[in-house]
Amino acid sequence: MDGLAELHTHLGGSVSSDILWTLAHEQGIALPVKDYWDFDRLVTVSDPRGVPNLDALDQIYHWTELIQSSPLAVEVSVHAAIGGAYRSQQITTLELRFNPMKRNRGGERDLDHIILAAIRGLDRASLEYPQVQAGLIRMMDRTFTARQNEIIVEKAIAWASRGVVGVDIAGPRPGGVRYDYRSVQPMVEDARAAGLGVTIHVGEEGGDMGREELAEVLEVLRPDRIGHGILAAGDEELMRDLKAAEVVLEICPTSNLLTKALADEDAVRSVFRTFVEHGVRFTIATDGPEMMHTHLRDEFELLLRIGALTQNELDEATVRSHEASFVRGGFRAARV
Numbered sequence: 121m122d123g124l125a126e127l128h129t130h131l132g133g134s135v136s137s138d139i140l141w142t143l144a145h146e147q148g149i150a151l152p153v154k155d156y157w158d159f160d161r162l163v164t165v166s167d168p169r170g171v172p173n174l175d176a177l178d179q180i181y182h183w184t185e186l187i188q189s190s191p192l193a194v195e196v197s198v199h200a201a202i203g204g205a206y207r208s209q210q211i212t213t214l215e216l217r218f219n220p221m222k223r224n225r226g227g228e229r230d231l232d233h234i235i236l237a238a239i240r241g242l243d244r245a246s247l248e249y250p251q252v253q254a255g256l257i258r259m260m261d262r263t264f265t266a267r268q269n270e271i272i273v274e275k276a277i278a279w280a281s282r283g284v285v286g287v288d289i290a291g292p293r294p295g296g297v298r299y300d301y302r303s304v305q306p307m308v309e310d311a312r313a314a315g316l317g318v319t320i321h322v323g324e325e326g327g328d329m330g331r332e333e334l335a336e337v338l339e340v341l342r343p344d345r346i347g348h349g350i351l352a353a354g355d356e357e358l359m360r361d362l363k364a365a366e367v368v369l370e371i372c373p374t375s376n377l378l379t380k381a382l383a384d385e386d387a388v389r390s391v392f393r394t395f396v397e398h399g400v401r402f403t404i405a406t407d408g409p410e411m412m413h414t415h416l417r418d419e420f421e422l423l424l425r426i427g428a429l430t431q432n433e434l435d436e437a438t439v440r441s442h443e444a445s446f447v448r449g450g451f452r453a454a455r456v
């Protein structure tokens with residue numbers, strides 16, 4: 121299959137700073153900075169040493185989500201992200217994920233209008249880049265109430281015929297305590313029954329607590345894919361279960377380094393070698409190329425340079441990425 125595939129990229133991290141800068145001004149959003157380069161530092165992980173933790177990353181997302189909180193901005197953002205991915209990286213299979221309820225100013229904007237604007241951006245990109253197959257993943261949030269997450273999934277199902285291909289959940293753990301993934305089990309079951317793909321952010325950080333969450337997600341939510349899941353690399357049982365369930369991990373190496381989820385390149389190499397040795401399936405992604413200042417090919421170069429994967433293993437990951445994409449109908453074998 122020609123072209124690359126990227127399955128894990130957030131809309132809030134996929135739009136270049138210059139486009140966000142113009143969008144912010146067009147909409148009269150009050151920004152804390154007046155200089156473009158200060159703005160660039162505000163909306164990206166600009167320090168090569170990264171951010172202290174995931175909370176610091178959420179601070180950056182706060183700005184990109186605020187700027188994307190209108191129908192116009194969502195349409196422009198989706199269109200720009202798809203076109204940019206094809207022009208810069210020849211990505212022909214792309215899944216973009218975002219939470220529409222973090223883009224409607226706390227209910228001030230009509231949620232359906234935001235969603236339809238994203239679909240319009242997708243349609244316009246399809247017209248300009250017919251080589252690209254792109255889809256949208258709707259994200260629930262761990263800080264949201266059950267009802268809020270329910271609405272997000274209801275809307276995902278309602279718009280499934282128009283390019284919404286899957287559901288996900290992310291966001292900080294409320295109170296810093298272990299998140300109870302069973303609370304979203306009914307929503308995930310509904311999404312699956314409606315033919316949507318299921319990918320879940322879990323096992324990115326949090327040590328033993330993160331590993332417990334991963335085990336619970338595997339058992340209770342039975343996802344097709346997992347966002348990150350790198351904590352499984354230290355756990356024989358989790359790796360056995362991931363392999364048996366044919367779950368595909370979406371691993372974002374640079375993002376993991378920038379957020380300190382992985383300490384250094386040695387840790388990145390170790391995670392990949394462990395997964396290869398244990399037959400755990402994975403794909404490579406950026407988490408958000410603009411925010412992370414990295415693109416898919418930069419990730420490939422990093423993994424080759426540090427000896428995490430061979431060229432052959434990278435090529436296999438690309439094929440797997442296309443195959444595991446919800447846009448192309450790739451779901452866990454166990455489901456069909």
Ligand SMILES: [Zn+2]
Pocket residue numbers: 128130290321347407
């Ligand atoms: Zn992510």
